Amino acid sequence: MTPAKAQTVARLGFGLDWQYRDRYPQSMAELRTKYDGRLSHLSVVSLPSAGDARVFMDECARGLPVVHHLPGVAPAAPGGPNLELYTRLEAVSDVLDAVWTCEDIGLWSIGPYPLPYFTPPLFEPELADHVVEGIRTLHRLGRYPFVPEIPSCTLAVGRMSLGDFFHRVTDGADCDLLLDVAHVFSYAVAARRPFAQVLRSLPLERVVEIHVAGGYIDPTFDNRYLDTHSHSVAPAVIDLLQEAVAASPRLRAVTYEIGVGLDAGNLDEDFGRIEELLGQTDWTPAVVGPSGLAPAGAA
């Protein structure tokens, strides 16, 4: 082991989209190799089948713990979560041996069509209670913890603040929380509120995972933050990350979500920035599933 390697502690993971496996600056498998020793875990979305999940495990995860990011199970949907999809995706979670599953809380579809643009829920008590019901159903039926993620908001509608809404959701469902600091920033921008204040309004004591990603404020409309994952991480989002890590006592994982439009230089620079920031804290990742989780296929 080289001296440089000996000092390296794996502090963050990549958030990846299986659809783009060959379109990142390098392939997913090459990225995994390039950052070997510096990755605490991987988070992956849009794996359509157990077969694809096996390829992902063999070529990309290669022993790293995996968070299964779900697409469109949608406990906020008017009819509640899509249980057919959830059941189908549990076969993927089985192969991944997922430490937990997660999904942005919001509306993903118009009828049976995947909406080509996600919508955050109405921030209203009746919606929060409906989401609670949906998460409880997922916890009752599923074998993996479902962790709701703070959604990206380009427009916020409803009488509750983001903080009040997610306090009500996580208290009601008694569940953990996934804090996406870029999404917190997007809400603060849309609602014209100070971003650090929005962060502190959230139930940070429930946060087990933080997402951080790049994006930018629309140059033609400064109340709109675009969460592209394909731009550098905004300085304000880095500030939020720093504060969030310090204020989340149950934090287990920090995930850097990357997009296909990111060039290798930007990716490496932001990876290094986040790694360095985390290195200055006394926090270390612990990406393991809850003890007592029934193994796949058990009774």
Added chain:
Amino acid sequence: MIALPTLAPDACAVGPGTTRALLLRDDREARTELLLRLLYSKTSADVVADALAAGEGRVCPETAAVLATVDFHALTVERAARLRNLNRHLQRTCPPLWQCLDKKTLTPLVEGYADSDAFWRSTGRTLFENFCLYAHGAVRGRSALLADVFQLFGLVSRFSAPELIAPPEDVCACTTGIPGEGMDLTKSAFSPWDDGGLLPPVVPGALQVESFRSAWRLVDERGRLPRSAEPGALEPGDHQIVVAAFPGHRVTAAALPL
């Protein structure tokens, strides 16, 4: 390429009645549906703004309190972004349609689709097929050729592999999607298209075959889709247009002279 004059409002436009009815309902589902309609339909947004201004009697009080939190200026920006995105999504799903028809024709149809009740009714198997059904109905009265072009592309997409839904650049990249189960092509399903009373021919090896009647040879002898719908670009003549689906989501098309 063919450019149509700007579309006049027609029977396919959104029914403001639906939005008005939603405004009077006092339930969570109605309020969520109103939010979605505001994000895609200018007609709905105008109806909501009018009803809020009129006050008493036209909006359930609870719904009015929720809608009072909408920033209508930000909503306009949001809706424009969503329409650009819908346009790009449909284009990416079926690039050949955008090679055949120009943006001047297609963009108003996409906007009309998002503003119509058809957007909320899932008649097509995919969002793209649903759009083609809307566009077919919207242009039929003015151009039988264009209507036939939309039917052809709608049928081809109906049998093609379901697409992964990947968000374009100005969308939250967290919220990607996965394909649905896709249509099981070994089982026949109700087709939303008018077959013109023709029985589709037997195509050896095909899982499903659909056809319709057209006054143009829409598909050339090598089975290629039209690259232009300009008058003169396509050979006139009564044809049965046949679209066949094969295992592996392979699709072929042919024009049989009648």
